[in-house]
Amino acid sequence: MLLSNWVKTILFLIGSAVLTHWIPSSFFRNLDTMVHEFGHAVATLALSGKVMYIELYKDHSGVTYSSMTKSWAVIPVSLAGYMTASLFAWFLFSAYARGKQKLGLQVMTALSALSLVLFVRNSFGVSFLLGFILMTVLALALAPRWLRDFYYLLLAFLCLEESVFGPGSLIVYAFQNRSAGDASNLANHTGIPAIVWAIGFTLFALWCAKQAVQAFLGRKKAAQRSTRSTAMSYRD
Numbered sequence: 635m636l637l638s639n640w641v642k643t644i645l646f647l648i649g650s651a652v653l654t655h656w657i658p659s660s661f662f663r664n665l666d667t668m669v670h671e672f673g674h675a676v677a678t679l680a681l682s683g684k685v686m687y688i689e690l691y692k693d694h695s696g697v698t699y700s701s702m703t704k705s706w707a708v709i710p711v712s713l714a715g716y717m718t719a720s721l722f723a724w725f726l727f728s729a730y731a732r733g734k735q736k737l738g739l740q741v742m743t744a745l746s747a748l749s750l751v752l753f754v755r756n757s758f759g760v761s762f763l764l765g766f767i768l769m770t771v772l773a774l775a776l777a778p779r780w781l782r783d784f785y786y787l788l789l790a791f792l793c794l795e796e797s798v799f800g801p802g803s804l805i806v807y808a809f810q811n812r813s814a815g816d817a818s819n820l821a822n823h824t825g826i827p828a829i830v831w832a833i834g835f836t837l838f839a840l841w842c843a844k845q846a847v848q849a850f851l852g853r854k855k856a857a858q859r860s861t862r863s864t865a866m867s868y869r870d
Contacts, residue, residue: 642851643844647798650791659792660694664762665742666719666796667696668749673718674698674711675753681707688749690759694796698753705823712819716801716835720842723797726790727846735786736774742789743770798843801835808832 667690675685675698683702690696698715702708729738750763773785807814808829814821817831 639844639848640840643840643847646847646850647795647843650795651799657788659788661762661765662789662792663694663796664690665746665766665789666723666793666800667691667694668746668754668763669722669793670715670719670800671696671698672745672749672753673714673716675700675749676718677711677714678702678707681710683707683711685753687755688753688759689756690754690762691756692758696759708823709820712816712823715816716797717838719793719797719800720839723790723793724842724846724849726786726793727849730786730790731849731852735783738790739770739774739782739786743767743774746770794843794846798836798839801832801839804832805829805836 671688671690675688678685678698678700681702681704683700686699686701688696688698700711702711725741726738729735729741746763746767750760750767754760754763770785773782777785801817804814804817808817808827808831814828814832817828817835820826820831821828
C-alpha cells in the first residue's frame with residue numbers, strides 16, 4: 635500500500651507537469667515563488683531579523699534580502715523557503731478535499747497582499763502581485779463555481795509541481811558544482827554538502843506531495859461514494 639501511494643504520487647506529479655505545460659501558465663507559476671520567498675521573510679522576522687525587500691523575477695525565481703543578528707539564524711531561514719512552499723501546496727489540496735476552495739483563494743490573496751505591502755519592491759514583482767490579486771478577487775466575486783474551481787485547481791497543481799521540481803533541480807545544480815540556492819547557503823554555514831540539503835528538500839517536498847495527492851484522491855472517492863449512494867436511494 636505504501637509503495638502504491640508513492641507510485642501514485644510520482645505518476646500524479648508527472649501528469650501534472652504535462653497537463654499544466656499545455657496551459658498558458660507561466661504567469662501563475664510565480665505564486666510558488668512568492669510563497670517560497672514569503673516563507674524566508676516570515677522566518678527572518680520570527681528570529682528577530684530584518685527583511686529589507688523581496689524581488690520576484692519573470693523567470694520564476696526570486697530573492698529575499700535580509701539581515702540577521704544571529705549567524706545561526708541563517709539555517710532556519712534558508713530551510714523555510716522550500717519547506718513553506720511544500721506545506722502550502724499540501725494545504726491547497728487539503729482545503730480542496732474539504733470543499734474549502736474559497737478559503738484557499740482567500741489565503742492566496744492575503745499572502746499576496748501582505749507580500750505586496752510589506753516586502754516586494756521590484757517592478758515585475760509588484761506587477762505580478764497586483765495582477766494576481768485582481769484576478770483572484772474577480773474569481774472569488776464574479777466567476778461561476780466551475781470556473782472558480784478550475785482556477786483553484788490550476789493554481790494548486792502548479793504549486794504542487796513547482797514545490798517538488800524546484801528542490802529537485804537543486805540536486806542537479808549541486809551535482810554539477812553550480813550554485814544551488816538555499817542548499818548552497820546551508821552548505822556554507824553548516825559544512826554539510828549542498829547535495830545533501832537538496833536531497834533533503836526534495837524528500838520533504840515528495841512527502842508533502844504524497845499527502846496532497848492522497849487528499850485529492852480521497853475527495854474523488856468520497857464524491858463517487860456519494861453519487862452511488864444517491865443513485866441507490868433513487869432506485870429505492
